[in-house]
Amino acid sequence: MSLQVINLTKKFAEQTALNNINISIEKNEIIGLLGPNGAGKSTLMKSIVGALKIDEGEIIFNDKNISEYEIESKKNIGFLPENNPLYLEMYVKEYLQFVANIHKISESRVDEVIEMVGITPEKSKKISQLSKGYKQRVGLAQAIIHQPDLLILDEPTNGLDPNQIIEIRNVIKEIGKEKTVLLSTHIMQEVEALCSRVILIHKGNILQDCAIEEFKGKFDSLEEAFASYTQTEINS
Known part of the structure; x- marks a missing residue:
């Protein structure tokens, strides 16, 4: 790198x-x-x-x-901007699967990242229902899902x-x-x-x-x- x-x-x-x-x-x-x-x-x-x-x-x-x-x-490159723009009407796993599809990544990687950032209990919730801390984790998950350099x-x-x-x-x-x-x-x-x-x-x-x-x-x-x-x- x-x-x-x-x-x-x-x-x-x-x-x-x-x-x-x-x-x-x-x-x-x-x-x-x-x-x-x-x-x-x-x-x-x-x-x-x-x-x-x-x-x-x-x-x-x-x-x-x-x-x-x-x-x-x-x-x-993975990027988590300060205002963490998320699709609030999407469900956590659905959103991360959407990001994974853009990068042409397998579903197993989605589960791996959900586990890594500690949002497994929240993965079936709508993003709009999450606390700020969990939203931040979802933002971090999308930034690292494609294993950027x-x-x-x-x-x-x-x-x-x-x-x-x-x-x-x-x-x-x-x-x-x-x-x-x-x-x-x-x-x-x-x-x-x-x-x-x-x-x-x-x-x-x-x-x-x-x-x-x-x-x-x-x-x-x-x-x-x-x-x-x-x-x-x-x-x-």
């Missing part, structure tokens, strides 16, 4: 959301994508998955330009209770042993529990891209490091 983001710039009218971004990911790892609200994290993730058109620069995934090989690239998760534990957070983290940790996961979150314990590397983005620029120990550096906590890097930038 390899991902190269090369000189990526994205503007919305006069606002620059991403400013000449360069990222290189070569191996299976869980990477924390950090930044204040409005930093450009979601724009970056949507650009990588092909949901946003690239204005300047390029993204190379498994040695192929995602703009030229859109379908092929999407087959190997790259999994992109935008705040995957948002709105979950502490037990659900631990369960979802364990699922992500297992996936990260074999796949590359790019994970956006505001929860620093999550970064500490899951990530080996941190990319900090602020005002469309990358401020840090390093191992988690290096990011923490001289600070007592990741929260302190985050605040220092982003506030220094704000004040400078």
